[in-house]
Amino acid sequence: MPASSSNSASPANATVQQGKGLWRPFVVVFATLLAPLVAAVLFYQLDSFDPAPIPLHELSPVPPISALLVNDHILAGAEFLGKGQLKGPEDIAYDPNSQLIYTGCEDGWIKRVTVNESSANSLVENWVNTGGRPLGLVVGHNNELIVADGYKTLLSQ
Structure with a gap:
């Protein structure tokens, strides 16, 4: 009988030892991570969070904040073109081929300024009245004057 009892105890011990073997990886993972x-x-x-x-x-x-004049003499040698003849000029465009200066004024006129030897000899003439407010001017590739007007819109049909 002792031999049979040792055989019967062996399977029970094997089940307990197998259960210990399943818990061992879990304990290792828990311990390390x-x-x-x-x-x-x-x-x-x-x-604590303190904003x-x-x-x-x-x-x-x-x-x-007001802008301060850094150099009071910056315009000392400058000549003013069209002084008193240009009402609210907005932008200028220079045509190097004809050597003319174009400017848009607040009354709707695009003025053409011919520059001569001195500002006193320069000629300011009313060139085109847009009927609006010319804000931006540029001379195009084909020597045409392109005008951005604040009141006029171009409707394409």
């Missing part, structure tokens, strides 16, 4: 994570959560304390204060001085109205 999860234990440091759990320890970090327990011992590491997060700092930055609102900079009220940035939001308050500030007096407007």
